[in-house]
Amino acid sequence: MATQMQQARAGRITDAMRQVAEYEGLETELIRQRVAEGTIALCANINHATLEPRGFGLGLRTKVNANIGTSSAYPDLAPELDKLAAAIAAGADAVMDLSTGDDIDASRRAIIAKSTIAVGTVPIYQATVEAIRDRGSIIAMTGDDMLATIEKQAKDGADFMTVHCGVTQATIARLRQQGRTADIVSRGGSFLTGWMLHNDKENPLYERFDDLLSICEKYDVTLSLGDGLRPGCLADATDRAQVQELLILGELVDRAWARGVQVMVEGPGHVPYDQIEANVKLQKQLCKGAPFYVLGPLVTDVAPGYDHITAAIGGTLAAAAGADFLCYVTPAEHLGLPNIDDVREGIMASRIAAHAADIIKGVKGAWEWDLEMSKARKALDWDRQIKLAIDPVKAANYRQARNPGGAEACSMCGNYCAMKIVGQYLGKSPESC
Known part of the structure; x- marks a missing residue:
């Protein structure tokens, strides 16, 4: 079955394109054209039966994602399903299942089955948890393990996946040479960095990118090229490691589009206010207008308990400068697993930021x-x-x-x-x- 991008390039208008056009109040042909060129992504896995498709990208309403999922400290699935329902009711456009609890497969399948909005995952989380459980350590994980996990999650219906393909030996060398205050704060980035340094090998997700594309093409999974070297504090923003990773991601965008696989690119977390616009414009330039998905950005490091506000401040500027998709930050960020009230507060803060930017961008309505x-x-x-x-x-x-x-x-x-x-x-x- 052809991907949304492949069908758009062939001149075909899909049901998902029609639904997105109706939701946005735009012409269907405009949606088709932008899906074909890659500036709009329709995150719509062929196996996600309950999905009501949304578009992410140029000229569309700025979208908001909510992170949910079990953890080793809180493995119970029921509260996460309650958070999913709350996120949908609060107007989230997507959720990411970041589960690392006891039964990751069961959590993901239940969330996808009950979600009418796009569901994203980070497959390296599950691959790492299972490597520790079955082989005793992260370093025993193999490239085959990573790709097998990606295919399993794709088959289950995950609409988009964060994959840290830009964390390479060259990227890590830049990091070590320059140095950082907070080093690596991305869990996926840290898992892969530890694996690469111990095994003295290249990132399998980078080396076997064509195999990854084959899986995404088969199920029409949108790649969300993750920023494993995103800054975790203001002092590390826009450094050489971050930019090196972005350069690699731009090249991977080209390779994905050549296969007809849809792509989003993820952006930085902690960024001084005066650097946000430059970060967005740099990404858009290097990645040829691919949809940009940002965490926050958080504009200060000193507001634990209020980081939904620090993220909304940064998110407004990022979206006004061209970011297309905001990942919420809750009041519990940096402090603990969010509860259902935190989820709602985080979504509302990000929705306000997104709407404030949409006014500036001239988004219809x-x-x-x-x-x-x-x-x-x-x-x-x-x-x-x-x-x-x-x-x-x-x-x-x-x-x-x-x-x-x-x-x-x-x-x-x-x-x-x-x-x-x-x-x-x-x-x-x-x-x-």
Whole structure:
């Protein structure tokens, strides 16, 4: 079966392209053209039966991902399925199953079966866990193990996969020569680096990239080329190792597109505010407009407990500069596994960042949404304001709890509501606006 990119290049419009066009309010032919050229990715594994496809890329609404999954400390699947439901209800466009608990296969299959949104995975996590369990250490893992895990996850219906193909011996040499404050904070990047240094071998995901492409082509998995050398603190941002990895990823984008495999490229985590735009533009240039997926970026290192806010600040600028897909950061980042409330807060923060950027990017409907809210505020139409809110549940709770008796004006202004007073003197009642 042909991939979405292969079909787009052949001039065929798929059901997924039609659904994305309808969701975005754009012409179907425009979606087909951009899928064909690679600037839009439709993450839609042929085996994900419950999926409602979304597009990620040029001219589309900035999308938001939520990370969920079991861990060795919290192996129970049930809370992660609750987080999946909460993420979908909160408006996430994708989730990533980062499970490292007792039964990774069961976790992934359950999440994919219940998810109507795209599901991503990081196969090196499972390959590493199983190598430790079955062979006693990470270093005993083989390239065949990595590819077997990738194929298993693809067969199960994973729509996109983070693969750290750019962590090579050359990249690590750059890292060691320059030095870093926080070294490597990517789990996948650290697993592969440890394996490569101990075995004195090249990264199998880089060496056997054509085998990886064959798996992705078979199931139409979108490659999310991971940033294993992403900066984990501001001091390490935009260093030689990060840029070296990005150069390699740009070359791998070319190779994937030549096979008709869809690609996204992942970007940095901790970045000073004044470097964010440059990072986005560099990625877009080197990777020829491939969709860009960023974690945050986080603009300060000193806000544990509030890192959903630090990420939203950076995410707004990144998306306005051209990033297409924001991975949420929750208040629990750097502190522990997020609970269901953390998931919701993280999604909402990233959705606000994404929407603020969409207004600047001219995404269809973004400006109009804000205008409708302004009109509802002028009219003191509380029901419509709540309906238009990015988080109607929270807005309704605040309104009900802090305005006894459903007062016309909010309790912040009470009898001195600016809109009501000015409306009266201009000859406009709130109801007529």
